[in-house]
Amino acid sequence: MSQQTTLAVVLPKFAQFVQQLPTVDDLANCDEETLHRLWAGLGYYARARNLKKGAEFIVNRLNGRFPQSYREWLQIPGCGDYTAAAIASICLNEKVPCIDGNVIRVVSRLLALQDVWNTAGRSRIQDYLTQVIPSDRPGDFNQAMMELGATICRKTKPRCDICPLQMQCLAYANNCIEICPPKKPRRVLVDTELFVLIFWHRQTDTLAIGERTDGFLAKTIGFPLTIAHQLSKLDRWQPLQLPGKFTHAIAHHRITGRICVIQLNSNDIDISMRQHLALSKTLHWMNRLDLSAKLLTALDRKAFQLFQNYTYSDSICEQLALNL
DNA sequence: CACCCGTGGTC
DNA sequence: TGACCAAGGGT
Missing domain, CATH: 1.10.1670.10 (Helix-hairpin-Helix base-excision DNA repair enzymes (C-terminal))
Known part of the structure; x- marks a missing residue:
């Protein structure tokens, strides 16, 4: 957890994490949603998945026995020079x-x-x-x-x-x-405009999230993301861009996030559009209350907050022509 | 080796 | 407000 992350932020997350998943078996066998939920707020979600891979390695390949040297710890997924040295020196007196x-x-x-x-x-x-x-x-x-x-x-x-x-x-x-x-030396900041697609089933007031397969926040579940010059392919759905925006930062990207609301009648999108949006197979539809508990990443939460601000009542929606 | 990646805190 | 950055690792 502490890789590239401030310890003051880590400590309470760590307490929650080890309370929920106290043993290496618990971590190896937990589902990915639990893993990501316990990791939310720490960023670099690949670290969490690597940590789980490391636990799986220990449980499945090493019969549940922890490595006993720096060299062996280096074989564990997610464990590089620094972490292997920290474990080996502190825990094994190497x-x-x-x-x-x-x-x-x-x-x-x-x-x-x-x-x-x-x-x-x-x-x-x-x-x-x-x-x-x-x-x-x-x-x-x-x-x-x-x-x-x-x-x-x-x-x-x-x-x-x-x-x-x-x-x-x-x-x-x-x-x-x-x-x-x-x-x-640091990379120069790049301004990046990102569109957050919010599929909205107006009749049931449910929204869709899915697992992103590529790009920012790949392998996490949230709103589909896309960039400006890809938006034209969504024209047949009559996407409506909300007036507001939010800012976010990922690595050297200074992101301006905008919301595109797409009202759908059916509950799914075709496969070519799924691939175009870098989404895996399943879309999950849920109401706003359930969604607020499901969203994990800061970017998705900012987007949802903005969406709520503009669509919390029918009167606002009508002003925005969202009652198509 | 260069590049990728998230977030909250701080000044 | 915004730039900078933290107990790095994977590809």
């Missing part, structure tokens, strides 16, 4: 360093390294840590390094005045803390 964003910053300053955002720099950091990590309590060492980065050797306003490593820190000695490490 002498292998954890390298996360905090540790990269600490070592970058300690050794006055600037070239840390590529393979060579990372290798240099790993070599150094492998030299200095103690055989005694390697897990505590790793957590201490991460905690030092999180609390003292911070990205902004580091507390060098109270740092226990001040006397050994080359960046401090050379007065180059500001450029160690240099800012990580």
